[in-house]
Amino acid sequence: MSSIRRIPAPSLRVGMYLHKIGGSWLSHPFIRSSFLLTDAEDVRKIMESGIDSVWIDESKGDALQDVEAVGEAPYPDDIGAAVELPGTPAPDPQGSSEGAKRIHAVSSSLDVEIERARNICLAGKAQVQEMFSDLRLGRTVEQESVLPLVEEIAASVWRNPAAMISVARLKTHDDYSYLHSVAVSALMLALARQLKLDDRMVRVAGVGGLMHDLGKAFMPLEILNKPGRLTDEEFAVMKTHPEAGADALREGGCEPEVIDVSLHHHERMDGRGYPYGLKDDEISLLARMGAVCDVYDAVTSIRPYKRPWDPAMAMREMARWDGHFDNRVFNAFVKSVGIYPVGSLVRLASDRLAVIVEPGVESLLKPKVRAFYSTRSREKILPQVIDLAAPDCRESIVSPESPEQWGLSNLESLWL
Ligand SMILES: [Fe+2]
Known part of the structure; x- marks a missing residue:
């Protein structure tokens, strides 16, 4: 008999293992939906967030005793099943924010996590590839569909950020567009946590990173896959991808902040970016974060016209780009990825x-x-x-x- 059962949210108690929260991951108050409840404050938050029912895993925590379960609805295994390891809570290497304290992650060694990160990258690549295909076929993509993947990426980043960030950097010419999305999602998650954003914003950052470049699905393949530098005319076409992506995300009913990352990840603080040439405070925090993560992954990845930069060299070079990035965001980025990232x-x-x-x-x-x-x-x-x-x-x-x-x-x- 399954140890996972659905119970009314008011029956939740400290000591139970929360396996899955009903409703949208974006609307519930935690970055993870699977963890052992050790804090009454977390239980209170679930009550207050209007969630009706939750799934608990009775093999990992206290069982439901006095309260009736909500029918015998089985937990749908394919929805957002989080990877969880036995072990001790992960130390927060950045000094811990309130948001980070609520993330009940467990640490894992780099070797172990690299293997997991490889699998997540493979699955992520396939899912992003499918989104590109759907958009090319005129279908819409919804952010709900990427939430389980973003949760997997987040879980890996919390366990050991260096693994996911280093593995997602390694690409071939062919899988660049797809793996770039996974890499930027991982970088955005790590950066959001470094900036001590609240849990909802951390999630939105991860989703925004994963979906930021979907507008490339609408770019002509001969330009997208051109094995050389783009001409001015071709570059002008490529510069339409943020708006094309934002339109598609709007159609799919994505959160405004996710659309914003897609639309403005190529803006620069000095106003010399595109598509609108926004400046300073006109650019949202998430879009500024997107700009840093997008550039770092692009320059450290292999491209048809250039060899990848060494990660530590990239950090040094990007620090010299005057007017491009928000300094506070860039400094936090360096802290989250390292002055000398793994592989440098x-x-x-x-x-x-x-x-x-x-x-x-x-x-x-x-x-x-x-x-x-x-x-x-x-x-x-x-x-x-x-x-x-x-x-x-x-x-x-x-x-x-x-x-x-x-x-x-x-x-x-x-x-x-
Ligand atoms: Fe882009």
Whole structure:
């Protein structure tokens, strides 16, 4: 017999394991819909949000004893089943916001989470591809359809942000458009949490990231897939994708903020962006966040006309782009992804090249690295993992480096 049962919301008690909240994920008060209720405040929020009934998992928490279950309605397995691991609550690496405290996530090691992130990326890629096809066929897409995927991405980011963010960066020419959406969703979720946005806004950021570039579905394929730089005329056509996307999202009944991210993710703080050339406060916070996440993923991904930038080099370059981004948002972005994101190439004080294999816990400047190349002998050396935060460690990072300049490729094999 299933351990999952539907109960009236007023029967919910601390100690029960909330498996699924009825109604729209966007309208309920938590970023996750599956977690152990440990706080009476969370129970109160569910009552106050007008939710009639919830599903609880009696194998993971207290059972319903005195109150009648709402019929025998089985839990629909295909709707938003969250991935949950046994373990201890994840520490909030950013100092914890109220919103983050409510997120009952559990941590997982980078290795374990990378495997999960790969699967989520595969599923996400397929779903985004389907949305592109639907739009090309004149169908509408609704944000409700992406909520389970965004919840999966969010769950992975809460467990270990570096995994999803690093895996979603790796793309081929062919899957760029689809995986870019998944990557921007993950980056938006991490950034929203870093900015201490409330849970609803965190969710909207994730959905906005996933749907921000759907307008590309309406762009001519010969321009979208052109293996080279666009001409001015072609670029003028591509610049219509934010409005095309916003129109499609409006038709699908998406939240105004989700439409806003689609419409304004190419605006710049100095007014030199498109489609409207908005400036400063004319651009919403979510659209400013979208701009940073979109550019970071675009420049660190392989494109038909360029090699990807190293992630740490991208951070350094983007910091120099005057007038493009909102400084507060960009600084939060650096904190959420890292000055040296996983997979970055760096030079160490000992004249060795190394790849970042794990972000620093105490300091963004002291990640865990794998040294593998001597810059003196210009030869590969026996790989060595070094924790730069270890008390006895005298090694340090001197600078980010370009893999291209050192003739290095396939750095993924050193951290993936
Ligand atoms: Fe775009």
